[in-house]
Amino acid sequence: MAETIGSEMSSIPDKSAKVFVAGHRGLVGSAIVRKLHQLGYTNLLLRTHAELDLTRQADVESFFAQEKPVHVILAAAKVGGIHANNTYPADFIAVNLQIQTNVIHSAYLHGVKKLLFLGSSCIYPKFAPQPIPESALLTGPLEPTNEWYAIAKIAGIKTCQAYRIQHQWDAISGMPTNLYGPNDNFHPQNSHVLPALMRRFHEAKVSGAEEVVVWGSGSPLREFLHVDDLADACVFLLERYSGLEHVNIGSGQEVTIKELAELVKEVVGFEGKLGWDSTKPDGTPRKLMDSSKLASLGWTPKVSLRDGLRQTYEWYLENVCAASK
Numbered sequence: 001m002a003e004t005i006g007s008e009m010s011s012i013p014d015k016s017a018k019v020f021v022a023g024h025r026g027l028v029g030s031a032i033v034r035k036l037h038q039l040g041y042t043n044l045l046l047r048t049h050a051e052l053d054l055t056r057q058a059d060v061e062s063f064f065a066q067e068k069p070v071h072v073i074l075a076a077a078k079v080g081g082i083h084a085n086n087t088y089p090a091d092f093i094a095v096n097l098q099i100q101t102n103v104i105h106s107a108y109l110h111g112v113k114k115l116l117f118l119g120s121s122c123i124y125p126k127f128a129p130q131p132i133p134e135s136a137l138l139t140g141p142l143e144p145t146n147e148w149y150a151i152a153k154i155a156g157i158k159t160c161q162a163y164r165i166q167h168q169w170d171a172i173s174g175m176p177t178n179l180y181g182p183n184d185n186f187h188p189q190n191s192h193v194l195p196a197l198m199r200r201f202h203e204a205k206v207s208g209a210e211e212v213v214v215w216g217s218g219s220p221l222r223e224f225l226h227v228d229d230l231a232d233a234c235v236f237l238l239e240r241y242s243g244l245e246h247v248n249i250g251s252g253q254e255v256t257i258k259e260l261a262e263l264v265k266e267v268v269g270f271e272g273k274l275g276w277d278s279t280k281p282d283g284t285p286r287k288l289m290d291s292s293k294l295a296s297l298g299w300t301p302k303v304s305l306r307d308g309l310r311q312t313y314e315w316y317l318e319n320v321c322a323a324s325k
Ligand SMILES: NC(=O)C1=CN([C@@H]2O[C@H](COP(=O)(O)OP(=O)(O)OC[C@H]3O[C@@H](n4cnc5c(N)ncnc54)[C@H](OP(=O)(O)O)[C@@H]3O)[C@@H](O)[C@H]2O)C=CC1
Pocket: 022, 023, 024, 025, 026, 027, 028, 029, 048, 049, 050, 052, 053, 054, 055, 074, 075, 076, 077, 078, 079, 099, 118, 119, 120, 121, 175, 176, 177, 178, 179, 180, 183, 184, 185, 192
């Protein structure tokens, strides 16, 4: 199976073609919608979860039969941080398998030209070589706190590959690293680390608390990518990549959780102390992705972690805090 940029299956999309962005109100989907609008795409097909529950196979089939989108970006999923993944394993495996199987199969059946599936860096083995190349997939045991979600995401990559091999259908997969930005989930327990800390530091600053408690040991390393960069990479892949293998999408910017906590503390302006809750899991010790394949196709990220944090905090103040007053 050829892995080419600009192969027969890949063509630069017509900007008036109908593009279905599944999950358009989430962190990733909303950034992809902003990027598509910015690039001049005029015919976006959008449905809220309440309007179309993607776990319902018959509804998904009717939707595709009626709407006949030309391209699909699948950014709808059950998503959460380490605590949510560890607490709701059945939801993370079942909902994600259902959504992706329904959407991929219906898209294929109803003549979609190209589909982009999004996985996650947690698909790789817990002790994968660093930085992690695409070829590390399925070479070792997974991190237990998110293995259910990872198994669903691995099945998504394999489903895209199977449809490509059997039907010569243009389904591709992108593997984003840890993301952050506007429209993130700021839930105190179920969110990812960056929005969780932003909220906790902000609330501590407002209440005059002396200490903010951060989970785990502070030693795990994480690579963060601003969601606007991710959205840019997704459209880049949709327009230019057509290959069997999934593509890593990272920033190359890696920090320890302790460094992240100190950076968020500074951006928010909290002047108290940091405490550590060692009863909470650390998860994977390190997951820096090797994004050289994407770089070799011509894509590079633009937003630094410090600038991205400042912009996200402004967004949080204007949209989450202001809305709750
Ligand atoms: N956030 C991150 O750090 C990372 C995310 N990713 C991947 O990016 C993709 C998007 O994640 P992200 O934007 O963060 O997630 P969000 O939780 O912010 O958004 C997910 C979206 O999917 C929708 N959705 C969930 N279930 C259903 C359903 N049954 N039917 C229809 N819509 C549904 C949600 O709608 P509603 O809220 O109404 O339920 C929401 O709009 C996922 O595939 C995720 O795995 C990959 C790596 C890192």
